[in-house]
Every structure is written in structure tokens, then in C-alpha cells.
Amino acid sequence: MMAGTSDIILTRMMALHPKIIDLTLDRVWRLLDALGNPQRDLPPVVHVAGTNGKGSTIAMLRAGLEGAGKRCHVYTSPHLVRFHERIRLAGDLIDETALSAVLDECEAANGGAPITYFEITTVAAILAMARTPADFTLLEVGLGGRLDATNVLEKPAATVITPVSMDHEQYLGDTLAKIAGEKAGIIKRGVPCIVSRQQPDATDVIEAQAMRLGAPLLAQGQHWHAARERDRLVYQDERGLLDLPPPNLPGAHQIDNAGAALAVLRLLGMGDTAAEAAVTFAQWPARMQRLATGPLAERAPRVELWLDGGHNPAAGQALATHLSGLPERPTHLICGMLNTKDARGFLRPLAPLARSLTAVAIPGETNTLPADETARLAAETGHDACVAESVAAALDAISARDPRARVLICGSLYLAGHVLRTEG
Missing domain, CATH: 3.40.1190.10 (Mur-like, catalytic domain)
Incomplete structure (x- = not known):
């Protein structure tokens, strides 16, 4: 060979x-x-x-x-x-x-x-x-x-x-x-x-x-x-x-x-x-996976941190249904998406459940939706949206203002893969 x-x-x-x-x-x-x-x-x-x-x-x-x-x-x-x-x-x-x-x-x-x-x-x-x-x-x-x-x-x-x-x-x-x-x-x-x-x-x-x-x-x-x-x-x-x-x-x-x-x-x-x-x-990573250990979890030890790779309107609705059934806790999203996906359709059902959405670009992906574009689309669907340079920076900002938050990293399997590979 x-x-x-x-x-x-x-x-x-x-x-x-x-x-x-x-x-x-x-x-x-x-x-x-x-x-x-x-x-x-x-x-x-x-x-x-x-x-x-x-x-x-x-x-x-x-x-x-x-x-x-x-x-x-x-x-x-x-x-x-x-x-x-x-x-x-x-x-x-x-x-x-x-x-x-x-x-x-x-x-x-x-x-x-x-x-x-x-x-x-x-x-x-x-x-x-x-x-x-x-x-x-x-x-x-x-x-x-x-x-x-x-x-x-x-x-x-x-x-x-x-x-x-x-x-x-x-x-x-x-x-x-x-x-x-x-x-x-x-x-x-x-x-x-x-x-x-x-x-x-x-x-x-x-x-x-x-x-x-x-x-x-x-x-x-x-x-x-x-x-x-x-x-x-x-x-x-x-x-x-x-x-x-x-x-x-x-x-x-x-x-x-x-x-x-x-x-x-x-x-x-x-x-x-x-x-x-x-x-x-059954085991299936990045489908409402709890991140309880690793560098990200250590950055915000009191935050309840989750990861999901769903990226289309049906996945957004499924996530919204699941989040609405969890014990009450302030929920914040960190979201990165591909430019080939229906971002509005994914984000719309999540808006009533999230106090904020921080948009990030997906590192290393040529088809990533720019963070400011994700934030703009999120705002159009009712989110209080901002941008961050990275998932880690987004988590730092959320935990600083809401240290006992529930944080869901979502929007793409490619973003989920990046998190698991480098930070999760």
C-alpha cells in the first residue's frame, strides 16, 4: 500500500x-x-x-x-x-x-x-x-x-x-x-x-x-x-x-x-x-448532549451546557419542544449555521424560549453563515441577538451576566463537531 x-x-x-x-x-x-x-x-x-x-x-x-x-x-x-x-x-x-x-x-x-x-x-x-x-x-x-x-x-x-x-x-x-x-x-x-x-x-x-x-x-x-x-x-x-x-x-x-x-x-x-x-x-453524540466536562464546561462551571447539531426547521421545533419541558432556567443560545440552511425556519420556534442568541461563524467551514448574518436573521425571528468571535467567547459573556444559565450550542453538526474536537 x-x-x-x-x-x-x-x-x-x-x-x-x-x-x-x-x-x-x-x-x-x-x-x-x-x-x-x-x-x-x-x-x-x-x-x-x-x-x-x-x-x-x-x-x-x-x-x-x-x-x-x-x-x-x-x-x-x-x-x-x-x-x-x-x-x-x-x-x-x-x-x-x-x-x-x-x-x-x-x-x-x-x-x-x-x-x-x-x-x-x-x-x-x-x-x-x-x-x-x-x-x-x-x-x-x-x-x-x-x-x-x-x-x-x-x-x-x-x-x-x-x-x-x-x-x-x-x-x-x-x-x-x-x-x-x-x-x-x-x-x-x-x-x-x-x-x-x-x-x-x-x-x-x-x-x-x-x-x-x-x-x-x-x-x-x-x-x-x-x-x-x-x-x-x-x-x-x-x-x-x-x-x-x-x-x-x-x-x-x-x-x-x-x-x-x-x-x-x-x-x-x-x-x-x-x-x-x-x-x-443507545448513544448518539451532539443530539441534546450534555457537556459536563471539558474545557468549555470548566470555563463556566455553574452553567448547564448542552450541544445539538440540528439545523433545519423541524429540528428547531423539536429543540423548542424539548427545552420547554426542562426545569425552568434562563436559556441562552450560541448558534452557528451553514449558508445552505433555512436559518429563519430553524431559529423561529426557539425565539420564545431564549433570553439571548449569540451568533458565531463555524471555524474552518467555507459555507458558514457569517456571524453578523446569523445575528441579523435571528433578530428578524424575535431573538435578542449579538455576535462573538468564538464559542468560548460567547460562553464567557453569557456566564458573566447569567452565571446559572442554561446554554445550548446549536445550529449545525459542523459546529458541534468543532466543539467536540477542540473545546468540548
């Missing part, structure tokens, strides 16, 4: 295509074919699409399957700190030697032809997973579904569509129906599809696609139900009722995500042990 570290190879891969996103499957099929079509050798796959909740649902699925003694491959994106986070092989993060080897092999097989970074790294993940024994593969769609690089499976064990909302309109379409059509592109002929609670326009599109392909649809509210009752999670489907602890991942929206994971586990024949493990042991 010629190359040194995976970081060097990944940097070279960034230059293989002029666009970061270019939705088509032609380049992926070409490279997979050159590598002997490793996608055909994956352990049974659960393929998950949706706008919000994909990662949390996969985290609970993984916890449930591993709780039942199964070994799982997992592919998710983006990573927060290191690329290795994207690929788990039989439960463990891929190590540096294995990652460098599959990246190098894919680069050689590609022969310098145009291919996006996400496409070639997805193929590398598939290659690594196909060569490692496991019981299941959990595969998260990167963007959309129909033309996503992960959509190369003839017959997965199941597909899942978590809630669909407006996001990535420049790539997926400017209506909910168009976006749902892209997500529904992962549905396969005859393969069961678990569907979370959807808005009517999305439901109509998903149901039509499933009917066209003869794919059994297991929809929330029709075929399975999940609700929080007396601080318990109650799940019910045609097989009976489960009375479980509430999800350990915080947020009211995690009830629906847990329900989707439980529906998949039941479909796969997993029992009560898997169900309880799913809601008890």
Missing part, C-alpha cells in the same frame, strides 16, 4: 470531483463493479432515509441488536471529530490500518475518474463491511435516497423512512412531496418499509411508491404506535404491547424514533431483550 494515513488519502479524494454533491448513481455503480460488487456480500441491511431522526433511529437499532447479541456494521454521516466515526465493523469503529487500506484500494480502482468524496468513501465503507463477518448492516442515507450513494442494494432486509420535512431543497426539490419522493426512492420491491409519522403530502407519496413496488408498509399510527405514558414508553403493534423505559436519548421526538427502531427489531424477529436495550443503551 503506497499511502500513509487515511487523512492524506481523504484529502486527495476531495479533489476527484469539482462538486461536493452531484446526485447520480453512475459513478458509484462503475466503482462497485470495478471492485467486484461488494454490496452483494453485505450482511442483511436495514436502509434508513428521512430528514430528521435517521441517526438516532440507527443508534437505537444498533443498541437493540447488540443487546440481543448480534454484531452490527453501521455506516452514518457526517462524522463529528474523525472520519472513522462513519464506519463501524461488527460493532467497533474502523481502525486506521483498515480504513487506509480500503480507501487506497478504492482510489486505485477508481483510476482518477471523477467521483464525489461521499460516493467514493461510501464505496470504501461497503467494501470494508462486505469483508467483515457480522449479523446485520445499518446503512444511513447521506442525502435524499433515490440517487444517494447508499442506494445500491437489490433487496435489503428492511427500509425505514423517518420524518420527512423541508431541507436540502436545492438538491431534492422545493415541495414536501418532491422531497418525500426522493426519500421513498429507497423502497424496494417486496421489501417491508417502516414509516414514521409523516405530514399528509409525504404520506401520499410514500404510500404510492410502496404500492407500486408491492412493498409492505408498516406505518406509525396504523400498524404500530409509540407514546410516552407515565414516564414509560408504550409501544404497540399487531404482536402485542411493550412497556419500556423512556429513551435515554433526550427529546420528545425520540419517542417516534424509538418506535421506528422497535418496529424494525420486531420485524427482524428480535425479542424483549433487544427492545429494552434499544431504548436504554
Whole structure:
């Protein structure tokens, strides 16, 4: 193997295509074919699409399957700190030697032809997973579904569509129906599809696609139900009722995500042990993650510090719902966003709950929204907004005037990754 570290190879891969996103499957099929079509050798796959909740649902699925003694491959994106986070092989993060080897092999097989970074790294993940024994593969769609690089499976064990909302309109379409059509592109002929609670326009599109392909649809509210009752999670489907602890991942929206994971586990024949493990042991960083240790927490020891990577209107509403249910405490936001996101839509539901919003630019991101622009948009949606040079500076200013505040760092997974990598 010629190359040194995976970081060097990944940097070279960034230059293989002029666009970061270019939705088509032609380049992926070409490279997979050159590598002997490793996608055909994956352990049974659960393929998950949706706008919000994909990662949390996969985290609970993984916890449930591993709780039942199964070994799982997992592919998710983006990573927060290191690329290795994207690929788990039989439960463990891929190590540096294995990652460098599959990246190098894919680069050689590609022969310098145009291919996006996400496409070639997805193929590398598939290659690594196909060569490692496991019981299941959990595969998260990167963007959309129909033309996503992960959509190369003839017959997965199941597909899942978590809630669909407006996001990535420049790539997926400017209506909910168009976006749902892209997500529904992962549905396969005859393969069961678990569907979370959807808005009517999305439901109509998903149901039509499933009917066209003869794919059994297991929809929330029709075929399975999940609700929080007396601080318990109650799940019910045609097989009976489960009375479980509430999800350990915080947020009211995690009830629906847990329900989707439980529906998949039941479909796969997993029992009560898997169900309880799913809601008890799931881990998913930067989704209402409490930062109780580290440099930032030490700067403001009396502040209750949280981190979340949500970045679209549905995520803003979910955060607002969660914050409104927490014990009363003055809440302040530190927010950085990408210029490709609907900042107003994300910020609007949070305005009634926040005493202030401090805007920051996301370090190292060319597509960051400038801090003053984030502050301007925040002010338009009702926030008392100002700017700071960094997350640390913002936290210092907030804690100086409100030392027992609740502070939520939010607006982007890229900002969350920066915090976890350098300050969290």
C-alpha cells in the first residue's frame, strides 16, 4: 500500500470531483463493479432515509441488536471529530490500518475518474463491511435516497423512512412531496418499509411508491404506535404491547424514533431483550448532549451546557419542544449555521424560549453563515441577538451576566463537531 494515513488519502479524494454533491448513481455503480460488487456480500441491511431522526433511529437499532447479541456494521454521516466515526465493523469503529487500506484500494480502482468524496468513501465503507463477518448492516442515507450513494442494494432486509420535512431543497426539490419522493426512492420491491409519522403530502407519496413496488408498509399510527405514558414508553403493534423505559436519548421526538427502531427489531424477529436495550443503551453524540466536562464546561462551571447539531426547521421545533419541558432556567443560545440552511425556519420556534442568541461563524467551514448574518436573521425571528468571535467567547459573556444559565450550542453538526474536537 503506497499511502500513509487515511487523512492524506481523504484529502486527495476531495479533489476527484469539482462538486461536493452531484446526485447520480453512475459513478458509484462503475466503482462497485470495478471492485467486484461488494454490496452483494453485505450482511442483511436495514436502509434508513428521512430528514430528521435517521441517526438516532440507527443508534437505537444498533443498541437493540447488540443487546440481543448480534454484531452490527453501521455506516452514518457526517462524522463529528474523525472520519472513522462513519464506519463501524461488527460493532467497533474502523481502525486506521483498515480504513487506509480500503480507501487506497478504492482510489486505485477508481483510476482518477471523477467521483464525489461521499460516493467514493461510501464505496470504501461497503467494501470494508462486505469483508467483515457480522449479523446485520445499518446503512444511513447521506442525502435524499433515490440517487444517494447508499442506494445500491437489490433487496435489503428492511427500509425505514423517518420524518420527512423541508431541507436540502436545492438538491431534492422545493415541495414536501418532491422531497418525500426522493426519500421513498429507497423502497424496494417486496421489501417491508417502516414509516414514521409523516405530514399528509409525504404520506401520499410514500404510500404510492410502496404500492407500486408491492412493498409492505408498516406505518406509525396504523400498524404500530409509540407514546410516552407515565414516564414509560408504550409501544404497540399487531404482536402485542411493550412497556419500556423512556429513551435515554433526550427529546420528545425520540419517542417516534424509538418506535421506528422497535418496529424494525420486531420485524427482524428480535425479542424483549433487544427492545429494552434499544431504548436504554443507545448513544448518539451532539443530539441534546450534555457537556459536563471539558474545557468549555470548566470555563463556566455553574452553567448547564448542552450541544445539538440540528439545523433545519423541524429540528428547531423539536429543540423548542424539548427545552420547554426542562426545569425552568434562563436559556441562552450560541448558534452557528451553514449558508445552505433555512436559518429563519430553524431559529423561529426557539425565539420564545431564549433570553439571548449569540451568533458565531463555524471555524474552518467555507459555507458558514457569517456571524453578523446569523445575528441579523435571528433578530428578524424575535431573538435578542449579538455576535462573538468564538464559542468560548460567547460562553464567557453569557456566564458573566447569567452565571446559572442554561446554554445550548446549536445550529449545525459542523459546529458541534468543532466543539467536540477542540473545546468540548
